[in-house]
Amino acid sequence: MDGPAKIPTASLVDNLVYNLVHVIPSYLRGLFTPNRFWFTFWTAIHPDPASVKFITRLRKKYRSNYCYLRMLTTKSLVVLDPDGIRHVLDNSPDIYADAKLKRDGMAHFQPDSVTISRGDQWRERRRFNESVLETGHDLHRYGKDFLDVIRDETATMLKGSGGHLVWEDFAVLFERITMQVIFGAGVRDTSMTETLRQMMLESNRGFALSKSKHFDDFYAAMGRHRQEARGESLAALCNSVPSTAVTKVDNQITHWMFAMGETLAINTVRALALIAAHPAADERVRDEMGREDLSSPEGIDRLKYLEGCVQEAMRLWPTTPILVRETVKEDVLGGATIPAGTQVIIINSFSHRDRETLPFADTFSPDVWLSDSVDYRFNHLSNGPQGCAGKELALFIAKAAIATLFTGQRYTVERPPLDPSRPLPYLYNHYQLRLKRRDA
Numbered sequence: 001m002d003g004p005a006k007i008p009t010a011s012l013v014d015n016l017v018y019n020l021v022h023v024i025p026s027y028l029r030g031l032f033t034p035n036r037f038w039f040t041f042w043t044a045i046h047p048d049p050a051s052v053k054f055i056t057r058l059r060k061k062y063r064s065n066y067c068y069l070r071m072l073t074t075k076s077l078v079v080l081d082p083d084g085i086r087h088v089l090d091n092s093p094d095i096y097a098d099a100k101l102k103r104d105g106m107a108h109f110q111p112d113s114v115t116i117s118r119g120d121q122w123r124e125r126r127r128f129n130e131s132v133l134e135t136g137h138d139l140h141r142y143g144k145d146f147l148d149v150i151r152d153e154t155a156t157m158l159k160g161s162g163g164h165l166v167w168e169d170f171a172v173l174f175e176r177i178t179m180q181v182i183f184g185a186g187v188r189d190t191s192m193t194e195t196l197r198q199m200m201l202e203s204n205r206g207f208a209l210s211k212s213k214h215f216d217d218f219y220a221a222m223g224r225h226r227q228e229a230r231g232e233s234l235a236a237l238c239n240s241v242p243s244t245a246v247t248k249v250d251n252q253i254t255h256w257m258f259a260m261g262e263t264l265a266i267n268t269v270r271a272l273a274l275i276a277a278h279p280a281a282d283e284r285v286r287d288e289m290g291r292e293d294l295s296s297p298e299g300i301d302r303l304k305y306l307e308g309c310v311q312e313a314m315r316l317w318p319t320t321p322i323l324v325r326e327t328v329k330e331d332v333l334g335g336a337t338i339p340a341g342t343q344v345i346i347i348n349s350f351s352h353r354d355r356e357t358l359p360f361a362d363t364f365s366p367d368v369w370l371s372d373s374v375d376y377r378f379n380h381l382s383n384g385p386q387g388c389a390g391k392e393l394a395l396f397i398a399k400a401a402i403a404t405l406f407t408g409q410r411y412t413v414e415r416p417p418l419d420p421s422r423p424l425p426y427l428y429n430h431y432q433l434r435l436k437r438r439d440a
């Protein structure tokens with residue numbers, strides 16, 4: 001099935017079905033930030049919201065791991081072959097760079113951010129991101145300070161809530177954690193995250209975007225917060241790590257704000273729900289926690305089973321369901337020549353749930369993550385040179401939040417239901433989350 005010299009093109013009917021049944025619903029669910037109404041609507045009524053069955057049928061019909069499909073009007077190469085996926089990601093962004101839709105949409109709220117940069121600009125911005133986020137290091141130098149913020153804010157949330165926790169509790173919690181990790185302990189005003197959300201909702205349109213009325217105010221507030229940043233925070237580090245006119249420091253921080261304040265919040269609550277719904281996993285998390293000092297960043301770092309649980313939430317319900325690239329020059333992929341300017345897509349929501357190749361596709365399997373090997377079939381944090389620069393920090397914050405929430409507390413998932421004896425659903429609507437809590 002691998003490596004065709006000529007890549008098949010999907011029929012008109014397949015293109016029509018893909019666009020009407022899959023592309024349009026995911027567009028409405030939100031390209032850059034989930035739209036609560038449409039996310040809830042499509043999750044409730046769509047039989048295959050992650051297009052797993054559709055892509056499985058396509059692969060069988062065309063007997064290929066590569067296929068040209070249209071995403072709306074753009075002809076796109078779908079890459080299902082793990083070696084092909086590795087090739088694309090290992091050559092991002094030098095050959096496989098940011099695609100137009102992503103570039104235009106993200107430029108609305110974070111122009112010049114690393115993820116929509118190319119060539120030398122990308123290299124400089126990536127260097128800066130890696131220096132401040134300490135990419136590749138399990139523990140950030142300010143891990144202890146971040147942990148103290150997480151523990152304080154989590155305690156405040158628990159004190160203020162009754163016997164139940166809902167999405168809104170976690171949304172506020174993560175906005176407060178985000179502001180303090182980025183700008184310093186005590187910076188609890190979250191008006192910037194709200195303004196950013198407004199701009200991201202606008203960017204979901206993806207086309208004909210004019211300058212947001214929030215843009216100047218947002219970046220003025222960003223500049224002020226960064227200048228005032230003191231103590232052990234990412235913004236304070238930004239002021240000491242070398243940067244140039246190309247770096248565009250504030251525009252990099254915007255990406256951290258949405259990745260931490262929203263993406264990470266969604267993934268953390270889903271992991272929490274999965275653990276609570278799987279009693280054996282719940283016990284293993286608690287056993288592991290019992291062996292560590294949870295007030296030390298090293299103790300949090302050593303929670304490897306819990307980390308597997310967080311990775312599993314992301315594998316099962318990837319918050320970046322599709323990675324989109326555009327070839328900047330001609331290349332050979334799977335034995336076929338791909339012209340410059342081709343849009344290339346990697347469908348995480350399919351690859352992560354491919355029942356024909358993954359025995360654990362639809363079950364919660366944290367053990368899969370206990371080995372250190374890198375598997376290019378799973379790209380919820382992406383892989384290769386353009387992989388998530390905040391990976392270690394994100395995993396640390398998620399583990400610290402869950403470990404703190406689990407200390408002295410037990411949870412039951414009231415909704416949306418999760419039944420461990422059945423294949424897990426293709427989407428999980430975090431907006432409807434309701435957890436019952438009781439003393440452990």
Ligand code: HEM
Pocket residue numbers: 114115116126129133255256257259260263264267314319320323324379380381382385386387388389390391393394
């Ligand atoms: C669970 C939370 C997170 C998830 C699921 C996630 C996922 C991803 C993914 C899939 C990409 C690649 C996107 C693409 O190539 O189209 C990415 C890139 C990136 N992420 Fe994350 N991320 C998370 C949290 C964070 C955090 C907390 C930060 C920073 C504090 C961060 C910083 C970045 C940066 C800077 C890039 C761009 C890398 C580049 O283009 O060179 N991420 N992330």
